[in-house]
Amino acid sequence: MKAVADKLTSLANDELDVGLQNLYGRSAFNRYYYCIFLVTRDLLREYKVEWSKSKHKQIPDILVVTFKKELIKEVKKTLRHNLVTESEASKAITQIRTSTAELSSLLIEAYDARCIADYEPEVLLNNLDKNLLLGEYKLNTASTWPSKAQSYCKSIRRILKDYALV
Amino acid sequence: MDDLQDYLKETNVSFFEKIRLRKSDDTIILSVDRSKVAAKATSDMTSERQLSNLKQKISSKFNTNVEIIFTVNKAHYEMEAGFHQILNHKFGQKIITFFLSFISDNKINVMLELDSIHPEIKKDISDSLQTLFDESGFSINNIFWIDSSPFNLPTNIELLRLIKDYQPISALNIIEKLTAQYEIIDIKWLNRKLDLLRKKGFVIRQSENGTFVLTMEALSLIPAGTRRTSSDITRALAMGKMKW
Numbered sequence: 001m002k003a004v005a006d007k008l009t010s011l012a013n014d015e016l017d018v019g020l021q022n023l024y025g026r027s028a029f030n031r032y033y034y035c036i037f038l039v040t041r042d043l044l045r046e047y048k049v050e051w052s053k054s055k056h057k058q059i060p061d062i063l064v065v066t067f068k069k070e071l072i073k074e075v076k077k078t079l080r081h082n083l084v085t086e087s088e089a090s091k092a093i094t095q096i097r098t099s100t101a102e103l104s105s106l107l108i109e110a111y112d113a114r115c116i117a118d119y120e121p122e123v124l125l126n127n128l129d130k131n132l133l134l135g136e137y138k139l140n141t142a143s144t145w146p147s148k149a150q151s152y153c154k155s156i157r158r159i160l161k162d163y164a165l166v
Numbered sequence: 167m168d169d170l171q172d173y174l175k176e177t178n179v180s181f182f183e184k185i186r187l188r189k190s191d192d193t194i195i196l197s198v199d200r201s202k203v204a205a206k207a208t209s210d211m212t213s214e215r216q217l218s219n220l221k222q223k224i225s226s227k228f229n230t231n232v233e234i235i236f237t238v239n240k241a242h243y244e245m246e247a248g249f250h251q252i253l254n255h256k257f258g259q260k261i262i263t264f265f266l267s268f269i270s271d272n273k274i275n276v277m278l279e280l281d282s283i284h285p286e287i288k289k290d291i292s293d294s295l296q297t298l299f300d301e302s303g304f305s306i307n308n309i310f311w312i313d314s315s316p317f318n319l320p321t322n323i324e325l326l327r328l329i330k331d332y333q334p335i336s337a338l339n340i341i342e343k344l345t346a347q348y349e350i351i352d353i354k355w356l357n358r359k360l361d362l363l364r365k366k367g368f369v370i371r372q373s374e375n376g377t378f379v380l381t382m383e384a385l386s387l388i389p390a391g392t393r394r395t396s397s398d399i400t401r402a403l404a405m406g407k408m409k410w
Contacts, residue, residue: 048393057191057231074389081387082366083322095310098275102267109235112188112195119190136184136197141243151263151277154312164327164388166395 001038002146005031009139012125012132025125025132025139026117032142033114036149040103043153046166056111060104068100071156074163092159103152110145113137170194170228179220181212183237193231194224200236200268211270242268249298256294257287263312272304279312319351320344325359326368326384327397331404334377 008028015021040059044067045052054062072093079089116123116135125134132139160166167187174182184197198212207216217234225232250264263279276295280287292309299306320328328343329335335343337356344351360378363369368384371377380388390398 046395077387078323081368081383083326083368083387091308094308098267098277098308098310105236108233112233112235115188115190136237147263148265151265151279151312154279155277155310158313162321162324164321164323164397 001031001035005035005146006143009132009143012139013130018127021127021132022125026134028139029110029113029117029134029137029142032145033110035146036106036110039146039149039153040107043156046157047160060107060111063100063104063107068096071096071100071159071163071165074165075159078163092162095155096159099152099155103149103156106145106149106152109137110142113142167194170224173224173227179212181210188233191231193233194228195233195235196221196224197235197237200238200242201270203236204270238268242266245302249295252298253291253294257291260287261291269307273307274299274304275307276309277312278309318348319355320348322359322363322368323388325363326380327388329369329378330380330385330388330397331400332408333379334372334375336375336377340378 005028008024008031012021012024012028015024037056037059040063041052041054044054044059044062047067051062051067075084075089075092075096078084079086084092113134116137123135125132125139127133157166167185170185174180174185181202182196182198184195186195187193188195198217202211203217204211204213207213221232221234224230246264246266249266250261253264254261260280261278262281263277265277267275267277269275278291280291288311295309296306325340328340332339332343337353337360340360341351341353341356344356360369360371363384364371364378367381369378369380372379388397390396393399
């Protein structure tokens with residue numbers, strides 16, 4: 001998915017025809033969103049299979065509400081049994097809070113960009129000093145979404161593994 | 167949208183950069199600059215809690231969905247790229263991921279991933295980061311190491327889960343199972359860990375053959391459930407493969 005998005009970004013950057021540039025660019029936004037959506041859904045599915053059927057708009061909330069609460073509860077349980085130190089548990093909890101919040105924010109932002117790309121054709125891609133923009137969203141920034149999402153997922157997976165949750 | 171603007175004015179909310187309606191799903195999008203978010207709300211700053219409450223209030227008052235989007239200014243993006251380059255220059259391109267999350271205007275979480283071969287440079291990188299941020303007027307809230315290095319060691323709870331799956335199991339068999347994931351496990355380290363878990367009352371060493379089994383307390387704290395990766399399921403699958 002990322003390879004497709006990167007190719008579309010490269011086509012948009014090189015395209016001289018404004019109409020075609022608009023089409024390539026907005027499709028790239030769509031693919032970047034789907035890339036991080038799928039990465040996140042895979043993470044949630046590893047933890048709870050039923051979450052793999054969640055709607056797009058539910059996933060950011062699942063991350064910062066149910067998923068976060070369940071992970072923190074497990075860390076606290078492990079701390080109560082003295083299997084980790086206070087400092088290890090506190091670090092894990094901060095890591096859970098930060099990674100789920102960041103991933104959730106990223107999904108909300110990317111979903112918004114994807115909605116503009118797919119459903120608001122009147123909003124055209126702008127070329128501002130060689131930076132392609134759709135509304136407020138820069139295509140260059142969107143190209144960093146997949147690696148950011150993967151890093152947050154990796155950080156959460158580490159907690160899942162350390163606390164024997166998968 | 168005018169009603170919403172009036173409502174925000176009435177409630178003295180002035181920190182949203184932009185307010186718009188996403189027509190495709192009738193969702194109100196409120197954009198707020200990350201630098202306006204602090205731990206506690208003040209007259210010109212907001213907090214995560216205040217935003218969450220506002221989101222709920224607006225949603226119920228206007229009977230519509232509301233999403234809050236955090237924006238990060240250009241200088242922050244440039245700072246992230248700049249620091250990544252400085253650190254990679256200093257540490258020989260060993261940092262493969264470097265992200266900054268701005269908790270507030272000057273408080274930052276750092277997320278880092280190294281190529282797995284050089285875990286020993288973590289402290290040097292932390293010290294350099296601390297200096298860089300201090301000089302730039304920022305404070306580091308936390309540094310998170312995204313670590314998939316085989317040089318890590320299993321946690322206590324991971325060891326207990328492994329024992330649950332294969333009990334009764336000898337220390338040598340535990341080593342065998344762990345070496346697939348961890349390169350530097352040795353029997354001395356494992357024996358020390360098992361002894362500690364025994365003293366804490368989580369495992370019992372069976373005197374007749376030296377194998378380890380879990381106590382009831384350990385069984386009660388290992389995460390279980392009905393999901394595919396649950397320890398109850400992996401235990402059942404492991405028992406199916408055991409030779410008795």
